[in-house]
Amino acid sequence: MDSLFTGLLQESISGTALGCIYALIALGFTLIYKASEVVNFAQGELMMVGAYVNFFLVTSFMAESGEPTGWIFLSGFIGSILFAVLFGWFLDRIINRPLKDEPVFSVIMATISLSIILRAVVSMFAGPMSLIPVSPFGNQIVAVGGIVISILDISIIVSAILLVVLFYYFFHKTKWGIAIQATSEDPVAAQLMGIAVKRVYGLVWIFSAIVATISGILLAPRMSLLDTSMGFLGLKAFPAAVLGGFGSITGAIAGGIMMGVIETISMGTLSFYFSWIKEINDIIVWIVLIAILMVKPDGLFGVEKVRKV
Amino acid sequence: MKKYIGLSFLLTLLVMGCANRASAPGVSEDKILIGNVQDLSGPMKELGAVLPAGSNLYFKYINEQGGVHDRQIEMMVEDHQYNPQKAVAAAKKLIEKDQVFCLYQVIGTSPCEAIRPILAESGIPLVAPATQSGSMSDMSREAAELIFHTDTGYDKQTGILVDYILSQDSNAKIGLIYQDDDYGENVLKGAAAAEARTGISIQREAYQRGATDFAGQVANLMKGGATQVIIAGVVKEPIIVMKTAAAMGYAPQFFGTSPTMDHRVALAAGPAGEGFIASNFAYLWNSDVPTAVLYRELCEKYEVPEAYMGMYHFYGFATAQVLVEGLKRAGPYPTRNRLVNALETFNKWDEGAFPPITYSQNDHAGTESVVLVQVKEGKQTVITDWID
Numbered sequence: 001m002d003s004l005f006t007g008l009l010q011e012s013i014s015g016t017a018l019g020c021i022y023a024l025i026a027l028g029f030t031l032i033y034k035a036s037e038v039v040n041f042a043q044g045e046l047m048m049v050g051a052y053v054n055f056f057l058v059t060s061f062m063a064e065s066g067e068p069t070g071w072i073f074l075s076g077f078i079g080s081i082l083f084a085v086l087f088g089w090f091l092d093r094i095i096n097r098p099l100k101d102e103p104v105f106s107v108i109m110a111t112i113s114l115s116i117i118l119r120a121v122v123s124m125f126a127g128p129m130s131l132i133p134v135s136p137f138g139n140q141i142v143a144v145g146g147i148v149i150s151i152l153d154i155s156i157i158v159s160a161i162l163l164v165v166l167f168y169y170f171f172h173k174t175k176w177g178i179a180i181q182a183t184s185e186d187p188v189a190a191q192l193m194g195i196a197v198k199r200v201y202g203l204v205w206i207f208s209a210i211v212a213t214i215s216g217i218l219l220a221p222r223m224s225l226l227d228t229s230m231g232f233l234g235l236k237a238f239p240a241a242v243l244g245g246f247g248s249i250t251g252a253i254a255g256g257i258m259m260g261v262i263e264t265i266s267m268g269t270l271s272f273y274f275s276w277i278k279e280i281n282d283i284i285v286w287i288v289l290i291a292i293l294m295v296k297p298d299g300l301f302g303v304e305k306v307r308k309v
Numbered sequence: 310m311k312k313y314i315g316l317s318f319l320l321t322l323l324v325m326g327c328a329n330r331a332s333a334p335g336v337s338e339d340k341i342l343i344g345n346v347q348d349l350s351g352p353m354k355e356l357g358a359v360l361p362a363g364s365n366l367y368f369k370y371i372n373e374q375g376g377v378h379d380r381q382i383e384m385m386v387e388d389h390q391y392n393p394q395k396a397v398a399a400a401k402k403l404i405e406k407d408q409v410f411c412l413y414q415v416i417g418t419s420p421c422e423a424i425r426p427i428l429a430e431s432g433i434p435l436v437a438p439a440t441q442s443g444s445m446s447d448m449s450r451e452a453a454e455l456i457f458h459t460d461t462g463y464d465k466q467t468g469i470l471v472d473y474i475l476s477q478d479s480n481a482k483i484g485l486i487y488q489d490d491d492y493g494e495n496v497l498k499g500a501a502a503a504e505a506r507t508g509i510s511i512q513r514e515a516y517q518r519g520a521t522d523f524a525g526q527v528a529n530l531m532k533g534g535a536t537q538v539i540i541a542g543v544v545k546e547p548i549i550v551m552k553t554a555a556a557m558g559y560a561p562q563f564f565g566t567s568p569t570m571d572h573r574v575a576l577a578a579g580p581a582g583e584g585f586i587a588s589n590f591a592y593l594w595n596s597d598v599p600t601a602v603l604y605r606e607l608c609e610k611y612e613v614p615e616a617y618m619g620m621y622h623f624y625g626f627a628t629a630q631v632l633v634e635g636l637k638r639a640g641p642y643p644t645r646n647r648l649v650n651a652l653e654t655f656n657k658w659d660e661g662a663f664p665p666i667t668y669s670q671n672d673h674a675g676t677e678s679v680v681l682v683q684v685k686e687g688k689q690t691v692i693t694d695w696i697d
Contacts, residue, residue, distance in 0.1 A: 007528050010557070014524035123350070128358035129616050130544075132577045141556045148556045223521050224548040224577045229352055232519065260522075267516070268525020272532060282489070282517050 004269065006146040011268045012261050017153035019260020020160035021222070024215035025237035026244065026252035027163065028208040034171075034247050035180045035204040036096070038107045042115035043212060044234015049087065050213025051220040051230060052122055054080040055133055062134075073136040080213050088209030092202040100201075119228045126228075135221030156218045163211060164253050171249065180204060184247075239289050245302025254300055259285050332642040335410030341377065341636065341643070343384045344409030346399045346424075347416050351390030352519075356621050360414060360439055361386050362613075363625025364632075370607050371633055378641040382633070385409060389420050396420030400427050411436060411648060413632055414625070418442040418491045421456075428452035434648050436635060437628035441466065441567050441590060442495045446674035457635075457652050459628055459663055459675050460590040461697075463492065466566050467499030467539065468506075469679055469696060470588055474537045474564065475507060482512070484535030484561070486526050486550060488542060489515040496541040496566065516546065523550045524557075531559045543568045547585065548578045555581035562586070567679070572619055575684040586692070588679040591662050593691060594623035598661025600630060627662035634658065664695045 028043045040046075058076035062068055095114060099107045137151040171177035183190040183200045191197045219233070220226045240259045244251025266284045270277045280287070292300065335342040345364075347357035361384065368382045376382060385407055387399035396415065403409045404427065412428070415421050416439040428435055429452040436457050438445050443462025447453060461469075467485075474481045485500055487493035493515065500511050512533040514526040527550060530538055538554075538561045540547045547569040554560065563585045565574075570587040578585070592598050595605070604626050608618055636643060638651035655675075657665035664676040678697035682689050 003532060007532060010528055011525050014522060014553075018522045120350070123354065127616070128355045130355055130573075132573060143558070148558060150556055219521075223545060224552070225545050225573070227355065229519070233521075264522055264525050266525070267520075267522075268528050271514070271525065272529040278515050281515070 007269050007272075008265065010147050011264045013147060013149050014153065015261035015264030016257055017149075017156045017222075017260070018264060019240075019257035020156050020253075021215055021219050021233070021256070022237040022240040022259050023160055023253040023256025024163065024211055024218075025234050026241035026256045027167065027249065028211045028215075029237065029241045030247055030249055030252040031167070031204050031208045031211065033241075034249075035184050036107075036201055037104055037184065038096070038111070039238075039246075040208065041108065041111045041234070042118060042231075043208065044237070045115040045118040045231035046084075046087075046209050046212035047216040047219065047234065048228055048231040049118055049122060049216070050080055050084055050209070051133070051216030051226055052126055053083045054213070054217045055131055055220065055226055056126075058134060068134055068136070070136060077217060080217060081210055084209040084213040085206050088206035089202060091209065092205035096201050096205060097198065100198075115231060115234075119231055122228050130225040130227035132224070133220040133226045137221070152218075152222055156222070159214060159218060160253065163214065164249060167207075167249055176200075176203065239285060243289050243292060243299055245296075245299025248299070248301040251299055251301030258288075262288055330642070333410055333644040334408040336380070336643055339376075339380055341380045341382050342407065342409045343382060343632070344400070344403030344407065344412045345384050345386045345414050346389050346396055346403070346412070346420065347386050347414070348391045348420075349386070349388035351388075351392065353391055353416060356416060356439070357388070359617055359619075359621045360416065360625035362617055363622035363627075364414060364629040365625075366604075366607055366611060366613065366622075367626045367629035367633065369611065370603075377633060377636045378643075382636075384413070389415075389417070391417055391420065393419045393423035396423050397427060400424045404431050404433055409433075410643070411632075411645060413437060414439050414628055416440065418444065418495070421445060422491070425451040428455045432645055434645055434652075436632045436648075436652070439624075439628070442491065443498070443674075444491075444495060446672070448671060448673065453673065454670075455649065457631075457668060457673050457675065459631055459666065460567070461664070461676050461679050462499075462674070463495040463541065463566055464499030464502065465677055465697070466588045466590070466679055467496050467541070468503045470539055470564050470566075471500070471503035471507065471509075471511070473681065473693075473696065474562075475509070478536070481509075481537045482533070482535050483509065484512040484514065484530040484533060484538040486514045486516060486523070486530070486538065486540045486542065486546070488546070489517055493541060516542075520546070521549065523553050526550070527553045527557060527559065530554075530561070531557060535561055537562045537564065539564045539566070540569055541566045544571045544573055547574050548582065551578050551581040551585065564588070570620055570682055570689075572689060575687055575689060582684055583687070585684045587682050589620070589682055590664075590676065590679055591620070591624055591627055592680060593682065593689065594618065594620060596691065600627055600660045600662035623662070627660070630660055630662065631658075631666065664697075 025043055032040045054076050057079045061072045095110050140151040141148050179195045180200050183197050187197055240255040241252050244255025330338045348354055349357045372381045389396035389399050412435040414437050418440040421438045434455045437459045441460040441463050443464040446458040487496045540550055547565050565587040567589045570589040575582050594601050635652045639647040653668045655666050655668045657667055659665040664678040666675045678695040681693040683692045
């Protein structure tokens with residue numbers, strides 16, 4: 001019984017780290033959706049681009065100085081974030097603004113095209129070979145009792161918590177955050193109230209590119225190899241965002257972590273004791289998703305929208 | 310007038326002569342066109358770039374020496390993105406529009422399975438499909454008489470690994486992590502056969518293609534008490550599995566099927582990957598066998614980028630040798646039928662890269678053995694001869 005408990009705990013921690021990655025991607029979805037009701041299907045690819053930019057910055061700094069030091073990782077990180085700011089701004093200019101008054105559907109189609117283009121462009125620049133990412137945490141692990149956790153996983157979990165707190169504060173306490181919420185509610189009224197709606201949209205794209213880049217930097221060493229298929233993980237984060245309630249920051253995080261934990265436990269302990277679970281492993285998160293949506297159609301943390309006629 | 314009649318007679322003879330040199334689709338006076346369907350932009354695009362590059366390296370070398378029977382070999386590559394439907398469309402295009410002589414190296418089990426009906430319909434041979442699925446040489450299947458496999462199948466590899474483990478440790482408790490698709494299915498077939506043969510039972514743990522987390526599977530193997538674990542994954546999976554196990558303080562002896570033989574497994578897994586043993590259907594590219602020596606010479610001569618050099622590039626190179634040998638044996642007037650007959654004359658043909666290859670009318674498997682390669686101090690070292 002004891003081994004059952006430690007097994008479950010181990011899988012929960014590992015699943016939480018995986019879930020935090022889903023959560024960060026879902027957070028990116030949520031930010032853009034919150035402001036413009038657009039689902040950015042290129043969110044996974046933004047993460048992949050961030051991971052590549054960070055890889056090239058870190059390796060080129062390393063080529064200069066030889067040894068990977070903390071400073072190199074830090075400057076690589078800052079450089080990647082700066083890139084994300086520019087990239088988010090650029091995407092807002094080429095995708096969001098030109099399509100501002102078009103149906104939401106057109107913008108969504110544009111993001112799907114963007115995801116395909118980004119994969120192709122990165123392949124062109126980086127070549128077809130997958131790369132071996134370097135991590136400042138190496139392979140270090142901490143063991144507590146029978147449970148082990150890698151420093152990398154801890155850093156993923158900590159970053160996710162920090163980002164959520166930051167964005168929660170931003171959306172609920174700052175002027176800009178409230179402006180974004182108002183824009184999401186009614187763009188025309190928001191504009192009439194003096195909110196620079198265009199600038200709000202630009203801001204959310206930049207934020208979402210930053211979140212994507214951070215998750216890319218954290219995820220790459222966890223995946224051991226970096227290639228363009230990393231972007232497909234974005235599609236796994238989509239049900240996480242729906243599960244938590246699209247448009248809710250707490251929901252994105254809760255949904256992501258739930259998915260990660262369910263996935264890991266069903267692959268592990270559940271499959272070990274009930275072999276038929278192995279057969280439905282790849283659909284189990286979808287089963288949970290449907291079950292939850294049946295009870296709570298707006299997701300766990302979603303707000304029910306009532307439109308009065 | 311008589312002069313003109315004589316001249317036109319001569320011309321006709323000349324044209325007929327040329328026509329004879331063009332003995333089949335894709336074969337002209339000075340060229341043989343080969344069709345290849347690769348994954349250039351899908352999940353295996355990395356191999357899609359490297360495999361044909363390795364083959365072209367050998368074709369270039371042969372072409373510079375005058376080609377095969379004075380014909381230059383030219384390879385056309387189409388993209389299937391690892392999608393069986395696209396593989397069908399690409400193969401059709403190569404056969405009907407481009408009129409290639411034969412298909413070669415088509416990558417992936419599912420794409421190869423999908424084009425069987427086209428092979429059967431057009432009677433076009435497929436030489437060296439780039440998959441280690443044992444189903445490729447199952448002679449009871451459609452178009453099997455046209456497919457010539459060069460790689461020892463996953464089912465056989467799994468059986469050989471189980472036998473090897475039991476020969477080293479008769480009390481071994483074997484675990485298996487496999488990909489939940491046609492690759493894994495072939496591995497499971499080998500595992501089931503090995504269980505029936507040896508009377509042991511193997512603990513099976515599945516994962517989905519593209520998985521990035523193996524904590525559950527590794528924890529289960531630990532609970533099950535597996536002392537030896539076979540990883541039937543590709544590159545990422547063995548790295549993550551071994552790192553996860555090391556993190557959990559679980560240290561079984563890890564083994565892997567041929568796709569895990571990639572040198573990056575040792576590079577990226579670091580200390581966790583030390584001692585890892587992989588089976589491979591081809592010899593090491595940096596060894597002293599004749600093909601490997603020639604390979605390295607040509608890589609240097611043609612300035613092949615270092616990132617390309619390695620097992621898959623070498624594999625592309627080695628399968629090109631098989632094709633060229635078949636074309637040579639098919640004679641100066643090759644037809645598709647003659648190529649099939651020529652390949653079936655291979656009898657323990659050995660250039661060093663593959664185990665000795667033998668084909669016959671009833672057996673297109675080519676080889677049944679593997680070599681085991683172990684990571685020692687971060688370097689891959691061959692630890693056995695060809696074993697079967």
